[in-house]
Amino acid sequence: MTTSLDSRNQSLIEEFERRFGGRPALIAVGPGRVNLIGEHTDYNDGFVLPVAIKRDVRLVARPREDRHVRLFSLEYDAWYEFHLDALAYNDDVLWANYVQGVxxxxxxxxxPLTGMDALISGNVPRASGLSSSAALEVATARAFLAVAGQEGALTGPQLAQAAQRAENQFVGVNCGIMDQFISVLGQEGHALLIDCRSLDYRLIPFPAEASLVIGNTKASRSLAGSAYNERRRQCEEGVALLRQRLPAIQALRDVTGEQLEANRDLLPPLVYRRCRHVVHENERVLQTVAALEQGRLDEVGRLMNASHASLRDDYEVSSPALDAMVEAMVSVPGCYGARLTGAGFGGCAVALVRPGQEQAVADAIFDRYPKATNIWPEVYTSPPAAGAHVISLGNGSA
Incomplete structure (x- = not known):
């Protein structure tokens, strides 16, 4: 547990006292994330390279002596209450389902859990591809475990898997493991290489000679859900067809670029392009890790640009808004490279830039992007941040 309190924590504590009366016992923090590279590889048993960001969801909480849970969401300005022995999906209060699911x-x-009073507040933009849902799940899990005295009950990977299960099976969203994994296991100054098959992971030092700029297109992601499911089916179709000659493969993770080219006659053109993105994106992730470790930031940028082109042309999950965002970012000489991040169709793009050039990239976005889209964007900068943690405030009392 850490004990530092920033101004945001102080204001949330005051808000808790106003809403619930009495002092809270702790603050549980779950960060959002941006994926540096490795898009649509997770459900193909592949590799991803996300970083946690300095935008997060926080639960200011204290234990109760019963099994009742009282919640207040600051952003939704709404109360919700439930009992730990009577969990039920609520069609009308969607944010509360993530807490119940955890x-x-x-x-x-x-x-064994106990009830709690909790104020929820987050500054991860919702529906932007920065994993606000995983941040909420992970912060909630840390809060529940802390108030119940069960903080050592799960390893980091187990906590991430529990949060993913909450989203998959209770909330009903078929997400992969990446978002919860990085929210739990991220560390300051590091990216996290995750093998989505074995769940092995390795922290990758993030060079001091690079900074991250995130551009939020503020564009609708209404197509993302149906297209996501369609892309998964196309990848599964590709694996089934390739197995005719490659019987040992279980997922596109097992296919090399050479094998794909040698057997492309088995695949319809569209399915081939989908497979080509995934196979080469996995290769790009590992190449990016090597380039980061060697300090070759120009190569990292080249790989990010290639990833965006593949997502745009082969996987077809970009959009005019995302393309305009990336074009604005790479127009600045201090930008090494940029790409869409998240499922696509809207949401955010991420740029790797030279330190000191963050404002120049932001200025280019604010100048060029609205002219191309008639949408005013948001821009965030963040170094790789710490993963989920709990700040102890004392015992708290009801």
């Missing part, structure tokens, strides 16, 4: 997933693992 309680369900932890109890399914046999972890």
């Amino acid at each position: 309680a369900w997933a932890l109890q399914e693992r046999g972890i």
